[in-house]
Every structure is written in structure tokens, then in C-alpha cells.
Amino acid sequence: MNDKRRESNDLRSDGSIERLNAQSEELSTVLFQYDEVALQRWMERKCEEVGVNALLGAMLTDAAFDDGAVDHLEFATRYGLVEIEGDGFVDASGDASLCWEAGLELREPDEPVYGSLNFLIEGYDTEAVTDLSMEAVHDRLEEVGEEYGLVREDGHLMHFPGKEFMLVTSIMGKNGDDGGTIKSDETLFRIIEALKETDKAG
Secondary structure (H helix, E strand, C coil), X not given: CCHHHHHHHHHHHCCCXXXXXXXXXXXXXXXXXXXXXXXXXXXXXXXXXXXXXXXCCCEEEEEEEEXXXXXXXXXXXCCXXXXXXXXXXXXXXCCCHHHHHCCCCCCCCCCCCCCCCCEEEECCCCCCCCCCCHXXXXXXXXXXXXXXXXXXXXXXXXXXXXXXXXXXXXXXXXXXXXXXXXXXXXXXHHHHHHHHCCHHHC
């Protein structure tokens, strides 16, 4: 068994991660559901095994870009400024922060893109969501989304097998009277209210 397959089995065996099957033809994205605490511990062990040095609580302040490559990065930490040199850098920020600081050209959307809202639901009937239909959830959001101030009609409700909580992700709302400012707490409650009356949604 190769190392990658062994690591994948390690994640599954201790309950850190589970691959979700697509529930419709429209859903082609590969999704992984994970226990953030168990996965964090697994990542910490793997980083320690290969000798990764983590710089926690650091904020990227500059990327020195010269002759077609990043020469070094500068970070601000609670203990002072830190400069890191390397032969190569990976931008895993999710927001192209390194590329932006390096002054590289980035693709930007023509229309505003609102951030995802992720939260957990607890205390629900776990048996009722065994056959949870995302199509029914999306139909419900399309039906009443405007009424509840939601600007997206997609997103996912993911029950974690063996756990008594559900992850809700990628459903975002916008308040129309404050210049489009996102208020996640208000949006959260609007999403719950919008889904309450849907039998398929729990």
C-alpha cells in the first residue's frame, strides 16, 4: 500500500473525513465532510512527522516579487516582523493573498461574490435526515428565499454519520438596507426559518 493510500485510510479509520456521494446529476463537485477536531489532530501529527514548522497567528504583509518569482515573504506576528525565504511558495490562502501581495494579475468576477456562511445545527431528528434530499432543500430555498432575504438558492446541508450535528454551508444572504453588508447572525436565523417548514429538510 502506497503512502497516499495509507494516509487516506488513516483519515477514514479515525473518523476524520468522509467523502460524500453526489445526490444529483447537477452536483459534480467532490465533497469531503470532516470532523474539524479529529482532522486538526491528524494534520498536527503529519506536520510533526515531516518536520513542518508552523508560524501561528501571522499576517502576510508583503511578498517580494523579482524576476518572475517570489523571493521572500514578510509577516507580522505578535512577537515582531518575520521574513521567510524559499525556493518556492504555495498560495493556499483561498483568497489569492500571496499573489495579490506579489502584484500578480488576478481574475476578478464581474458581479459581487458574497462569502460562504458555515454553521452547525444540533438537536434535530437524526433519523429524519437519513434520506435528506438536497433537491427538496433547493426547491424550498427557491420558493421562499426572496421572502427571507436570501441571495442564493443553493448550498448544502450535510448530516455527519454517527454525529448529532449537521453542517450547513454556502448559503449566503444580504441585507438590502445597509449597502449590502453581510450580517451572518441574522442570515443564519433566516436560513433556519426558511427551512423549518420543509419536511424533507428536517
